[in-house]
Amino acid sequence: MRPPSVNDLALRIADVGLPHALLVIAARAAIAAGDPDSAADEAHRLRRSLLGPAINATGVLLHTNLGRAPLGLEPGDDGPVRFSNLEFDLTSGRRGSRTSHASLLLATLTGAEAALVVNNCAAAVTLVLAALARDRGVAVSRGELVEIGGGFRVPEVMEQSGARLVEVGTTNRTRAGDYRAAVERDDIALLLKVHPSNYRITGFTEEADVADLAKIGPPVVSDLGSGLLDERCPWLGARPEWLAGEPGARQTLAAGAALVTFSGDKLMGGPQAGIICGNADLVAACAAHPLMRAFRPGSLVLDALQSVALAYLRRDADAIPFWRMAKVPVDELAQRAETLGVGQSARTTALAGAGSLPGQEIPSAGIELDGDHAAALRAFDPPVIARVNEQTTVIDLRTVDPADDAVVAAAVNQALGQ
Template sequence: MTTPPRIPSADALLRDAALAPLLADYGRSSATAALRQVLDALRAQLRAGTLQAAPTAPAAIATQVQQALARSHAPRLKPVFNLTGTVLHTNLGRALLPPEVVASVAQALTCPMNLEYDLEDGGRGDRDDLVTGLICQLTGAEAATIVNNNAAAVLLALGALAAGGEVVVSRGELVEIGGAFRIPDIMAQAGCRLVEVGTTNRTHAYDYERAIGEHTALLMKVHTSNYAIQGFTRSVQDADVAALAHAARLPMVVDLGSGTLVDMADWGLPPEVTVAQTIASGADVVTFSGDKLLGGPQAGIIVGRKDLIARIKRHPLKRALRVGKLTLAALEATLRLYQHPETLAQRLTTLRLFTRPASAMQAQAEALAPLLQTALGADWHIAPSPMASQIGSGALPVDSLDSFGLVLRPQAKTASVAQLQERLRRLPRPIIGRAQDGALWLDLRCLEAAEQPAFTEQLALLKA
């Protein structure tokens, strides 16, 4: 009769030299917990009669413990290569921050800061004041305040200015964005009553005018940044809605969604209304995001008339939705780049990615194609190809940017796009592309030259 393998005790293993490095690297508590999990698994195999002697040696157990510790201590948030063709990819973190912004955040992480301390008089300050001067300078607004995202900005503005009243909005602007953020639902949460006017495709000025009554709190325009209605359509310009609102002594609020501070057409990009243009059109309050077209950190920015912004800041939700020092440090550093528009396309990462020439990406694709071909072998055909990138995060949904990348097409029956996607996701720095037309497309717009060596170094891990 074969003697079953003997499993060492936890106490004996914790004294063994094989586990000493793990105790030093991970700490006794974590290493002991992982060791007990490994031993429990070995005992289960012993009871089932499937345990072999080799895995019970201290060195073998230490290896299993090390693997368990590595898995449990691996960061869940990790860098990836975004080769999807969507620059502002919500699932991949949206805007990438420039070095100046990263340095500002690092300083805020490691030093005490005057977050709510007035260095002029030594009294308590307002954290919004750190960035509102810059925002007003860049938008032409009288005042501003900051919350944690644009959904919060819309909720707060409506709650402060229209709770208990009616808000008039065109049916064609009742948007839903990712994560089930829906304008009607936000209004309900803010305590407003939605009054829809016009039809899905056509709304006229008289629709707004007829809807104004004694319970109307404000008129609202919502920028349909994540879809476009084409064909037999009509909408009312911001200036005309503002004029109607002001004639009735009501405020007019515009939710720009993405929100840009510069004319994108200056860089050959699809035009998008700016925050300054919206303020100049007569809007009393404008809300927009910090991490989309602006190219900064996640934030919701509310700008507009001084008296209305003051009401918004006094609302109890403002404290619940306020941002911390890291967001303010990142936002201030991002906004300062806009003070030098001549270098903005080089220094603001988002704008630099938008404006990358297709020729640069083509040269990159031609250099990478043979490396990928070598890594994947004859089961795959790798071909450089023109592509169309999109801005993403609901901005300019029908416009695209000329791009270039690689098309990975299976050549063998055993080659699967889904399996290749999984292999790429398991790399030390996962590569995320998009499946299209029976192939895997890797759009190179977001793979800048500085990142290319890290991309190529791990391709050898794909070899079978």
């Protein structure tokens, strides 16, 4: 018996809701496997491989695999088509700068003279080094030669920028005098401090602070990574205990750093972006460098970043999903767990995630299920992503929007065969 034509089979599975071209791919795969009846299953698998919504029940607020900071954007807006003044000066009617909109707000939030936005923090550091230290030395503590996600290492980033790495101090102890000695014996363009946002060194340790480094001479660049804008957390009214010890961009600049770099999609709670804040002349040099063309973000990123920055200026933490989730009282989460009526309510511990605040736990609550039900929960539509500890499935409600509680309950009941 001859198999059906690819096009006929694709038309039969049109109710899956994919564009016809993708249904054709599914139909071809099913026919090639000798099982045309599996075309719908192939189409469903293809649909689930596309970018789409998921419920984060892991308790990791900034889950890198789930997109880090969630954005409060409304999909499927059926309103009128809108353009934007991305590179248009509304006053003069001439071409403007795409960096001016969010940059003004970020400079205001951090107390900087100027700010610049690129597409991620690695790009921010690379641009700073290329623009300000090419063919010259950059002094870095041996204890801060970190590797970030995806295998990118500070020495390799520095090499690609054209700057020359000058290691100072030791892995566990580096003093201001180590940087000063490097400046006296070498051509040092910058002193680079890298915040250990994804690891901790404890015990017999010492590091030079920004205020001491600022007295040595060359500009101090502090890569904060995690992106806490202000240690006082005025948008919350008080600093949470789990943020103890995390440096803020505003305070780091006030201490004497010429520039700070950080991510937009970590503790800032915005879209993926890299942010450079600090002295206007140094920011201008970065903006004028040819790499800026390659690193510049698109309008969607800048628009989302502007919305987040405006929320900070309004001190409206509820408008930023990361902070809205982070500040929910544990008792409120526990009450939601009881109301779900599935599994066993339990106190849990959440994490900031995305390489931020390593080892720092955030009190939380959720439900526990005996056994490993992670795969069954992922198979639900929309998928519910949980974590498994010693054959116990943990659904942490700190990272679940209350509007999704009913979905979580339905997913659990299906996973348990109820």
